[in-house]
Amino acid sequence: MREIASEQIAAVIRRLCIQANCILPEDVRARIAACAQEEPWPQAQEILGQITQNYTVARERMQPICQDTGMACVFLEIGQEAHVTGDLTAAVHEGVRQGYRDGYLRKSVVKDPLRRVNTGDNTPAMIYWDIVPGDRLRITVAPKGFGSENMSQIKMLKPSDGEEGVKNFVVKAVEEAGPNPCPPIVVGVGIGGTFDKAALLAKRALLRPLGQPSQDPFYAAMEAELLERVNALGIGPQGFGGRTTALAVAIETAPTHIAGLPVAVNINCHVTRHQTEVL
């Protein structure tokens, strides 16, 4: 049994919260640059240039890329041979508390959805657990902004709606979101499972490196087709028109019930932030 101290976990999460908010992953930067090359609309190109300049300024000053430093979504893959000493859940929240304080990140969490008093330290984090083989602990922090989260949709389709029904629902969700989620966006799609599982799959799809297609050729083709259809909408960067409405579409799937076809679309803005560390 390998031991991992909860204090160490808190320290890692603190660091990941700050890094994720100030340093955009290289895959997102590269994808924006590639889209700018292909963008035929001058105003759209100009906006993509300013977005890139913002990433550079943020990294140089270690300043948040966006003022919405998000709800801290923390994904933990815990090796079943690892033993955490101390309180793991408390360590995650403590790491978020320290990261948002020491990184001068915005505290955007209210304690109750209707009574709406700010908790003051951006806790609690949203924690997603997975038990996996091995003795390692893989930690991913993905701060999620709500301008884009609010534009997400879920629908329980009928099996007879099939592939076309799924595709139409995804494209419709992006069109209805329009300029609101700060395009260019990343579209995470979850298909199958149960009502809640589909949403979780969509959220996990946002963690996949941009440009890396689904390992299933059937879904890789669907991702490519959906990206084409979404970028044919003409919404463009910031909604001012252009080709680059989305940087990527990523699909994750799960087995589902004979009667069901759940589909969830989780939308992320161009600031698709995540940082990972393995202990």
Place this chain on the structure above:
Amino acid sequence: MAIRITTPLTAADARKLRSGDSCLISGVIYTARDAAHKRLCQRLAEGKPLPFDIRDAVIYFVGPTPAREGEVIGSAGPTSSYRMDAYSPTLIAQGQTGMIGKGARGAEVIAAMKECGAVYFGAIGGCGALLSSCVKKAEVIAYEDLGAEAIRRLEVEDFPVVVVIDSQGNNLYETGRAAYLASQK
């Protein structure tokens, strides 16, 4: 060429702006998001004065990150404007002439803008680090308990925006998209 605007922005000047115009705003603007807007409208409903002069004012929908030692403000990009749709018509009727945000607006807001002479500017969403360098001074003037959502008086210099919806109701989100799609045919 960008149009230079100095606040306060009169309704007469707001009416001259057209959807698609690039502008650089200098002068005093006020920050307010959902919670602050709710309180402002509550005060008006109670017949009480607002914490700043709403006439000819420009409100920026933003909740900045905390400033570090020696900094004026943290990252400060626009938040989604539609969440203020429930409140903006009331404030526009009181004399507000400008809003800075991002994303779509509802029909009631646009109707109020047309009636009173107000304009909706868009700043680039997700560029908070870049935009913060245009803020030269920041001071909380009301609702400090709201933290990031408190009302701040900002002094800005050449703050870059685009007129998204003008006082005639022309909307860049519709015309920009249509023009791009027409160019691809």
